[in-house]
Amino acid sequence: MATRIATANYFQRNVAQLQTRQANLDRAQLELSTGKKIINPSDDPTGANTVIRLKKEIHRSAIDI
Structure with a gap:
């Protein structure tokens, strides 16, 4: 039996993943710009x-x- 994923849940999950990736990118850019880990x-x-x-x-x- 296949599980249905509501459209709203699908978009919420994708937005959460984008936010996580953006936060990781922000952190990497901060480390590069300051030269500090x-x-x-x-x-x-x-x-x-x-x-x-x-x-x-x-x-x-x-x-x-």
């Missing part, structure tokens, strides 16, 4: 901590020079 700390908490730690080390090194 981690835009917000919530993107990669561990990576964000590493970045903060390395920036502090660089700052300390600059002061020592």
Whole structure:
């Protein structure tokens, strides 16, 4: 027995897929334009901590020079 998909459901699903793809594209463009993979700390908490730690080390090194 075939399942019928209502036209409204079909279009809602397609719109949702387009929105998801647009959000992914927006994210990729933001990463490319900034040159950064981690835009917000919530993107990669561990990576964000590493970045903060390395920036502090660089700052300390600059002061020592």
